[in-house]
Amino acid sequence: MSAVTSTRRGNGRARKPLLYVVASLGLLVMATPFLWMALSAFKTKKDLTASPPVWIPSEWTLQNFRDLLDQLDMPQYFLNSVIVAVLVTVCNLLFCSMLGYALAKLNFSGRSKVFGVVLAALMVPANLMVLPLFVLINQMNLLDTYAGLVLPFAAGAFGVFLMRQFMQSIPDELLEAARMDGAGEWYIFWRIVLPLVKPALATLTIFTFLGSWNNFIWPLIATNDPHKYTLPVALATFANDPNRTVGGGNGMLMAGSLLVVLPVLVVFAVLQRHFTQGIATAGMK
């Protein structure tokens, strides 16, 4: 150990406990809304409206979840969210990696122009498209259908960008050798390139699935029939419903929010490495 590092360590040791306290306090602030939600979901009406508020339920109850299932068709909304998210994800994995491969590894005439389109598409806000998109989907008779919910999100520019970044690191010699052996581009893409970018595919899967799961404005616009609501739309509709019973309704909302957020948090906690990797890759051009 050099002198430099040892002094640094000395300094560090003196500062460390304080830094851990600061970080833990920050983390506590970040976690508070989640804790509040999780605990409130199990509170009775009395605890929910108690003043001052109680943190720990004086009596744990599942009534909020029962009411929620009675009054809202949660399994249907859950199913809708899952179907839409799965379809969006599968489409993105295929289409984005295809274009990513073309942009990273195929020398074709319009390559730089197509890449320009992808970069431009990254910057266009969804707000700019929803009005005519609604008219278009309506004209195609796709309102209240899974196709109407999926198609506008079937190929995202972010996915293309991500796949291109990862595929660029594959050595050209490898693909050149396969071409010498007579392999076609589809074979090379499917059998050589895709298996090599599995971590990138995992990252894209998580991002697209969660993006679709959390998406709000488009399903809000593209569905009128409550049977086709996704979870966030159903939840927001219920939250803004003036007929919602006051005390019990709040507990149901907490229970509903917990049901929407919990799967996401679990998936994230398990796969968090891919998240940070994906964000960092997109950030470093």
Add this chain to the structure above:
Amino acid sequence: MSTTTPTRARSGAVKAPDSGKAGRRKKRSMGKQNLAGWLFSTPFLALFGVFMLFPIVATLVMSFTDFGQRNVRRPLEANFVGLENYTKLFGDDQFLRAMFNTAYFVVVGVPLTIGLGLLVAILLNNGIERARTFFRVGFYAPVVTTIVAVAIVWRFVLDPTDGLIAGLGDELGFTAPDFLGSETWAMPSLILMAVWRNLGTVMVLMIAGLQAIPTEVREAARLDGASAWQELRRITVPLLRPTLLYTTVITTIGYLNVFEEPFVMTQGGPNDSTLTVSLDMYKQGFSFFNMGYASAMAYVLFVVIMAITVLQLRLMKDNTK
């Protein structure tokens, strides 16, 4: 045919290395790659054309028409009204209020998000060695959660009677304001929630940027006796500038489009104090079906976003030179 070329190549006339058999094969594979490149691009480009490019152009066209409810069924029957929607916008108090609110959200929200994100990143990258992943996951968790659900939760955290902060106030002896019901506090409350939610994205990008800074630079500064503050100001921030600008750009774009928070938490109220441009556009377009007018709003917002983004990207270029 192919017998002469290799001989010539071997005989020393190798001025152009691409000639000969290998060259022709390469050329042929270039042609193949050309076709393959376009075939591989087709699905994306087709979807992009129908569901993105067309709507972008259509929004512009619609913004010059009186597109209304009946035109949802018969879009071609909308009448051309010239610049009427745009001129109306700049006399529309509600829209001007929405512009002001959105600017407020950006001007207060972006520096807070970037500043806190940077501080947390430095804290976790340079100060914390144990349980680093645990902390990172904790700070990033709000980013991935469903915004509608967390907005509902925040509504209750901020509730003036049963809410968490109100309860804290009761215990510590202060009276919490009716956050979402007050014209003064509603917007800061939404900003608070947005900062809470978006901090993690900035943090992750900053950590990636910090890790790209060579440790020698930092060590040299320490050897020269630089204080923590000097190190932050003179070394970390200048070397992080590309990351800082990138995160500023994406956060600004995100905040200019803010929609879910006011939609779920306040519906734009009280008294339009949290009405953002996106929410105004949604209301005009999908509640009142003034879709031509709403399209003009969408384009004004888009132009603002492009202008700010270009400005920020230009700053980034100047700084990397």
